[in-house]
Amino acid sequence: MPYLDTFTGEWNAKNARHLLKRCSFGITPDLVKESVSLGLQGTIDKLFEIKPLPNPPLKYELDGTSRTEVNDPDVNYGETWVNAPPIPNLPTNQEVNKAIRARNRSLYAWSFLEMQNSGIHIREKLTLFWHNHFVSVNTNPHREYYYINTIRQNALGNFKELVKQITIDPNMLLYLSGAQNKDSAPNENYSRELLELFTIGKGAAVGIGDYTNYTEDDVVQMAKVLTGWKVRGLNNVDALTPFFSNFNHTKGDKTLSHRFNNAIISENGEDEYKDLIDKIFEQDECSRFIMRQLYIWFVNSEITYDIETYIIEPLATIIRNNDYEIVPALKKLFASDHFFENTFCMIKSPIDLMFSVTKSLLVDLPNSTTKEEYDYALVLYLAATDLNQSIFHHPDVAGWKAYYQEPLFYKSWINSYLLPKRLDFCRILVTGGDLVIDSRKYTVPPLVPVLKIASEIPNATDPNILINSLAEEMFNYAITAEQVSALKEILIPGLPDFEWTVEYSDYLADPTNTALAFSVDKKLRDVIAVMVQMSEFQIM
Structure with missing residues (x-):
């Protein structure tokens, strides 16, 4: 059985397309030619190149008082709003909310522009993966931006380190009630999801309150470890920086269950959460858990006994041996015979579909003005949202159903309601016509050249x-x-x-x-x- 043996087939356009489709967004003939000339290993090296972070999102809507204009005096057109006060300096709540919604639109359009411009590189696909893994919903664009920036910075990095940063991210502290978790009223929301969804997985129940990988008492004890982290209000100068309140932290040692070898998390103030995460990651199951998620995202939703034995376990071992750096395992997977055997088994996500019918079919970004560029990207965002894949607005903390809900998995993207919409969106982007999204009509010209x-x-x-x-x-x-x-x-x-x-x-x-x-x-x-x-x- 070849499984993780290095791919020995002919490196041609067909195999290059398969790799690029799974690892990036919108595959043009030029990108395929470049990949073929680079070879398999050269393409993988380029996919994982270290690149500088992108420039932040810009204000792209014009100032004014009409319905299509926005009044945001803290930011000039064409400049980023990221460093402006999170609450715009405006006289009425109505105007403030309108300016904030404009910044939201800018963030969502900018995210699609980053996918559009990603080329032969995996960072944006991995950013979307981690965004779906560490679901964190908020309505303030500043908090959303700093959350997604943390994910993007660490997308090709260390899984354990990313968990530490996400744990005290203000967006996450608010979304899963970490900011309300205090000694006098412990809140278990985040500690439960930290175990079940983010690091190790629940496993089968083997007794009352006892699962394969942790117990209910672990959830309680870990919640105590995580007490004391707070978020300031948006009017505060440090609104985007979390802080630790020792007064609200549960003091003393916390003892975990037999699932963690009865480990003791000693009192360590604001660094105690790091000790907890290090202890969780001592369990080998963390590497298997994240490798399964990556496998479903990049390869196939069907994980058989053989896949678990000959793919997941050896790749998880690579992750552990690299102290939870994920890149070595992914490079091994993408260079394998197994990866190139798993073709045409994944229904495109709405985002992949949008770029398949635009960028892959040589639709150029309008680039005469920032507004035109962002307006175009926003339509792609709205279309993907209408097809049930809305970035920053997951349906629940578990993410999009296509990546976890058995037995449908990717088939969740298609049903009697969504399929006609998908087909209609694809057709209109080729022929031109009216896209109707949330009862609003967007007139689209025949975009495909x-x-x-x-x-x-x-x-x-x-x-x-x-x-x-x-x-x-x-x-x-x-x-x-x-x-x-x-x-x-x-x-x-x-x-x-x-x-x-x-x-x-x-x-x-x-x-x-x-x-x-x-x-x-x-x-x-x-x-x-x-x-x-x-x-x-x-x-x-």
């Missing part, structure tokens, strides 16, 4: 080559002869192949001929609009 796509396909004058090449790029595998015939019927309904050959050749000979260009554009747009609605386009 179909003539440019065809121009990059050698011998596209042959309709069979054209359609098969489109299928390879869009689906990453060959389609059947029957599917080719059906798509030709859309391209040239009822006509022989040479009709396309003649028309497209005439266009290539005279691309300034507007009538020819319009006719060829419409034919290509019609066939690509159908292809983005095919089931093959919905998986990767």
Whole structure:
């Protein structure tokens, strides 16, 4: 059984697409060519390159009093609002809330722009993974930004260190009641999720209040360890910095259960939470737990006995041997035969789908103004939100169902309500039309540059080559002869192949001929609009 043996197949465009689709967002032909030239190991090295953090989000909406304008005097257009006061200096609550919502929109659009511009790099895919792993919901954009910045800074780093930073992140302290956890009224919300969802997993119940990996008493004792951490109000100059109140901290030693070898967490004030996390991570199960989550995110939702034995366990051992640095294990996984055997088994998330039908199909970002760029990205955010994947607004603390809810997993993205929406969004982004999201209409022009796509396909004058090449790029595998015939019927309904050959050749000979260009554009747009609605386009 090959499993984690290094991939020995041919490094070609098909395998490059598979790796890039799973590890980044929006795979263009140029990115595929670059990956093929780099080779498998060169591509993996580039995916994990150390890069500087991106510039923070900008104010992109114009100042004014109309419905489409915003009054935010603390920030100039085109500059970041991140360093401005979290509560804008405005006379009424209505104006304050309007400015805050504008900053929210900026953050969400900026997040999609970072995915759009990620290239051959895994950081944004991992940032989204950790964002779904450490769910933390808030409505203030400053707290949201500093939370996601912590995740992005540590996305390729150490799992244990990230848990420590997230534990006292103001966003998380508020979301899971850590800021209300004090000696006089211990709150177990965060300690429970720290164990069940963030580090080790619950495991099967083996007795009353006793699970495979921890007990209910561990939840209680760990809550005491975590007492005393507070968050200041948004009007405070240190609103985004957590602080420790020794007065509100439960003093004395805390004893954990037999699941942690009856370990004692000694009194250690503001560093006690670090001692607790170190103790949790002494359990080997932490490495298996996070490796399963990464496997579901990047490879397949089906974890059989063999996968657990020959994939999860050896990769978890690599994680432990590297003191919970995750990159060595991921590099081993992505270079393996096993990774390249698991193709076409994952339904695209709404975010992956949006970039498949935009960036992968050569839709350029509008870049004449910051406002146009952010407005475009915001529509992608709203569309993904409408398809049940809303960044910063998970349905619950467990994250998106596609990555944890058995037996559906990825199938959660598709049901009788969501599938028609997915297909309609894909079609409209190709043909143009009205996207209706939350009863609001967004008029979208025909964004996909179909003539440019065809121009990059050698011998596209042959309709069979054209359609098969489109299928390879869009689906990453060959389609059947029957599917080719059906798509030709859309391209040239009822006509022989040479009709396309003649028309497209005439266009290539005279691309300034507007009538020819319009006719060829419409034919290509019609066939690509159908292809983005095919089931093959919905998986990767």
